[in-house]
Amino acid sequence: MNKGYCHIYTGNGKGKTTAAIGLIVRALGHNKKVVIIQFMKDDKNYGEFKYLHDKILFLQMGRNEFVNYENPEDIDIELAKKALIKAKEIIQSAKYDLVILDEINVAIMFSLIDEQAVMDIMKSKPESLELILTGRGATKKMMEIADLVTEMKEIKHYFSKGILGRKGVEY
Amino acid sequence: MNKGYCHIYTGNGKGKTTAAIGLIVRALGHNKKVVIIQFMKDDKNYGEFKYLHDKILFLQMGRNEFVNYENPEDIDIELAKKALIKAKEIIQSAKYDLVILDEINVAIMFSLIDEQAVMDIMKSKPESLELILTGRGATKKMMEIADLVTEMKEIKHYFSKGILGRKGVEY
Numbered sequence: 001m002n003k004g005y006c007h008i009y010t011g012n013g014k015g016k017t018t019a020a021i022g023l024i025v026r027a028l029g030h031n032k033k034v035v036i037i038q039f040m041k042d043d044k045n046y047g048e049f050k051y052l053h054d055k056i057l058f059l060q061m062g063r064n065e066f067v068n069y070e071n072p073e074d075i076d077i078e079l080a081k082k083a084l085i086k087a088k089e090i091i092q093s094a095k096y097d098l099v100i101l102d103e104i105n106v107a108i109m110f111s112l113i114d115e116q117a118v119m120d121i122m123k124s125k126p127e128s129l130e131l132i133l134t135g136r137g138a139t140k141k142m143m144e145i146a147d148l149v150t151e152m153k154e155i156k157h158y159f160s161k162g163i164l165g166r167k168g169v170e171y
Numbered sequence: 172m173n174k175g176y177c178h179i180y181t182g183n184g185k186g187k188t189t190a191a192i193g194l195i196v197r198a199l200g201h202n203k204k205v206v207i208i209q210f211m212k213d214d215k216n217y218g219e220f221k222y223l224h225d226k227i228l229f230l231q232m233g234r235n236e237f238v239n240y241e242n243p244e245d246i247d248i249e250l251a252k253k254a255l256i257k258a259k260e261i262i263q264s265a266k267y268d269l270v271i272l273d274e275i276n277v278a279i280m281f282s283l284i285d286e287q288a289v290m291d292i293m294k295s296k297p298e299s300l301e302l303i304l305t306g307r308g309a310t311k312k313m314m315e316i317a318d319l320v321t322e323m324k325e326i327k328h329y330f331s332k333g334i335l336g337r338k339g340v341e342y
Contacts, residue, residue, distance in 0.1 A: 002337055005329050009186055013321035014178070018193025019186035022219070023340065025196060026189065029218025030339035047200025048193070097339070130340055149327040150184035155320035158176055166173055168201035168268070169194065169301055 004097070004130040005147035006122050010105055010138035013152035014170075020100045020132050021048045024056065027130075032097035035059070035090050039083050039107040039135075040067050040076065046171045057096075061086065069110045080112035087121065094126040105135030105142070115139050122146070175268070175301040176318035177293050181276055181309035184323035185341075191271045191303050192219045195227065198301075203268035206230070206261050210254050210278040210306075211238050211247065217342045228267075232257065240281045251283035258292065265297040276306030276313070286310055293317070 007023075009016040024034050036052075040062035044050070052058050061083035067076045087101055101118075108115050118133070122145055125131050133142070143149045165171055178194075180187040195205050207223075211233035215221070223229050232254035238247045258272055272289075279286050289304075293316055296302050304313070314320045336342055 005334075005340075007185070011324070013323075014319060015180055015186060015190035015193075015321045015323065018191075018197065019189040019323075020193065021196050022186075022189025022192030025192050025222050026218030026342070027339045029221035029223075032339050047197030050200035051196050052200075143326060146327065147329045148185060149325075150186045151324040151326050152184075152186065152190075153182070153322040153324050155314060155322050156317065157320075158318045163176075168198045168203050169176075171197070 002128060004125070004128045006125065006131045006145070007133070007148040008105070008138045008143055008146045009132070009134045009150050009152060010136055011151035011153050012136055013154035014157060015152045016134045016136070017102055019150075020102060020134050023098065023132060024052065024100065027098045028055065033095065034098045035096050036100040036102055037061055037083055037087050037090070038102040039080055039104050040112070041103065043171065047168055059086065067110055067112070072110055072112055077112050080107045084113050084117060091121060091125050091129060091131070094129070096129065098130045098132070100132045100134070103135040104133050105138040107135070108139060109137035115141065118142065119145060173299060175296070175299045177296065177302045177316070178304070178319040179276070179309045179314055179317045180303070180305045180321050180323060181307055182322035182324050183307055184325035185328060186323045187305040187307070188273055190321070191273060191305050194269065194303060195223065195271065198269045199226065204266065205269045205271075206267050207271040207273055208232055208254055208258050208261070209273040210251055210275050211283070212274065214342065218339050230257065238281055238283070243281055243283055248283050251278045255284050255288060262292060262296050262300060262302065265300070267300065269301045269303070271303045271305070274306040275304050276309040278306070279310065280308035286312065289313065290316060
């Protein structure tokens with residue numbers, strides 16, 4: 001059995017969640033078992049959800065509202081904590097080859113969940129599991145224990161010209 | 172019809188091709204028409220090829236050998252030029268919503284194809300087309316005319332520990 005690694009995709013540029021989705025496709029091409037848990041998201045209209053929800057275990061465990069990061073609501077904290085418990089359960093079941101925790105870095109940055117609890121999951125994951133954490137604001141400590149870290153750095157983005165997210169590209 | 176943009180994913184970090192693959196999935200979730208042309212690749216064992224080749228137009232237009240960048244062989248130049256002609260034809264057909272030119276930045280960096288020819292394609296693409304260029308070494312001029320540029324910056328990579336590419340993760 002191959003050793004699995006822990007990846008972090010962070011930074012302010014476009015391409016973090018999409019890179020994770022790309023890894024899902026690559027894994028499916030080799031008949032691997034995949035789960036994605038999305039923190040702070042609940043929107044069935046995302047292209048990746050529409051396309052993958054009947055092919056992998058695809059869990060959206062937030063709600064379809066922006067989290068107020070300065071003063072998150074109780075419901076957001078509760079949902080993120082539930083998502084983390086679910087993540088832990090899934091990871092420890094050792095039934096999957098690839099687990100994506102999408103936007104989990106942001107959930108930590110917004111203080112919805114504890115950095116230490118996530119680090120414990122990273123450290124105690126099954127040997128062969130590939131574990132992917134996405135979202136801006138990954139902490140230094142998390143990056144230290146990850147095996148691979150890519151910073152998606154925004155050089156230029158059409159959002160800065162006032163363009164809004166578009167169906168099939170941003171969601 | 173939405174306006175389409177030109178994205179570049181470059182840099183030395185992991186996540187460029189996978190981000191493009193993620194965009195494919197997102198587009199498929201919204202029933203969009205997608206093509207990927209891979210420069211300098213010909214390996215049907217890539218997970219993304221195995222999974223997507225019967226769902227989208229998936230063209231691998233290189234050969235399964237590393238290109239010697241200091242002294243590329245005629246066959247590599249010929250294949251890259253053919254891939255570029257094909258890309259132009261596909262883009263100008265205006266039959267697709269999303270076109271990925273995977274590793275095209277590297278093909279330019281290795282002097283297999285001309286930067287100017289690629290810039291002409293970027294500038295003359297159909298209004299609604301989303302065009303994605305991947306690969307390290309994107310040129311400054313190309314980044315200037317692109318609408319979105321993300322640099323995937325390697326902060327840490329297990330390859331530096333001597334780990335080789337693994338099935339279902341790197342290919």
